[in-house]
Amino acid sequence: MSPINISIVGVGKIVRDQHLPAIAKNADYKLIAAASRHGVVDGIDNFKSIEAMLDAVPAIDAVSLCMPPQFRYQAARVALEAGKHVFLEKPPGATLSEVADLESLAAAKGLSLFASWHSRYAPAVEPAKSFLVSTKINSVKVIWKEDVRHWHPNQDWIWQAGGLGVFDPGINALSIVTHILPNPLFITAATLEFPENRDAPIAASITFTDAGNLPVLAEFDWRQTGHQSWDIIAETDAGTMTLSEGGAKLSIDGVLKHDEPEQEYPALYARFAEIIKAKTSDVDLAPLRHVADAFMLGKRKFVDAFFD
Structure with missing residues (x-):
């Protein structure tokens, strides 16, 4: 098969760190265009909007959308x-x-x-x-704690409504937990801590269970x-399982x-090529x-203002 002509929309840090290297190493793809309000990718055609890109480059087969989630729906609909x-x-x-x-x-x-869901890979x-x-x-206990100033410096979108706040990294943990546990979970209670000057939470404590009453606690x-x-710890009849460093390491009883x-990202792009060839989709929500359930059930607690 000919390579999949792919384009990138939203050229930011994650694209430069992960998406571009993964695409470059995969023979299933040829990167032919990019669209971004601020960033450019050297060596290909660059545009300010997805509409301009699609009009100018009809040979595009696939689009990788990497802008903040609040703006992704419209771009995805245009591409489809x-x-x-x-x-x-x-x-x-x-x-949802x-x-x-x-x-x-x-x-x-x-x-x-x-x-x-890159953390699943x-x-x-x-x-x-x-x-x-x-x-x-x-x-099961999930401990997902990090420094937002290090990972998201001066990124206002994550603090806006729809930006998810601490659930931006926390959803990575949830993507792993929902994949590795044998039964579906549901939330029984949650407390979300909102800085008094922000619209998204900076911390969350969530309790889950399943049909068999398995106790699961997540702390973000x-x-x-x-x-x-970035740890997931499961107490089991076969010992204590610790999945650490965001899923990179697995230990049993130490x-x-x-x-x-x-x-992770090379595996994501391999999977994307696989579903394109199979003419199917992969959309696990x-x-x-x-996250939506946590916002629905969660008690809101206001904490000190946050400043970058």
Whole structure:
């Protein structure tokens, strides 16, 4: 097959750090255009809007959308209406309803839509899933704490309504948990901490369970300095499983079992090519649904103002 002519919309830090290197190393793709209000990609045609790009470069087969989630729906709809396959950077949208609408449109047009949860492709996630399915799980704790000033300096969109706040990284944890646990979860209670000058939370504490009453606790916080914590700890009949460093390492009772180099975005683009060739879509909304449920059920607690 000929390479998939792909374009990028929204040229920011994550595109330069992850998307561009992953595309460059995958023979299934040829990057031929980009659209961004502020950024450019050297060596290809660049445009200020997705509409201008699609009008000028009809050879585009697929579009990778990497702008903030509040602006992704309209761009995705434009791409699908133009007959292009669509890759959605996480989270796939600002609301469940808009992503469901995109999924229906993609199906109606015979196009592929990919809700990409990059943390599911961390190297130790599948081994963790295999371990958990082989034993009885007694409890799960998720600790996802990092320094927002380091990871999102001066990015106002994350603090706006629809920007998700601490759920921007927290949804990564939820994407892993919903993949590795054998049964669906639902939220029973949540407390969301909002800085008094922001529209999105800086911390959250959430309790979940499943049909078998499994206790699951998630703690998200954007105020952690020093060591960053991205851990999922499961107490099981076969020992304590610790999935650490965002899914990169797996330990059982303190003994390291898996530790491999991170290849999340190369795996995402391999999956996108796979579904395009299979003429199907991959749109799992479970992580985003849990975020929506947390906002629906969560108690709001106002804390000190946050300034970059």
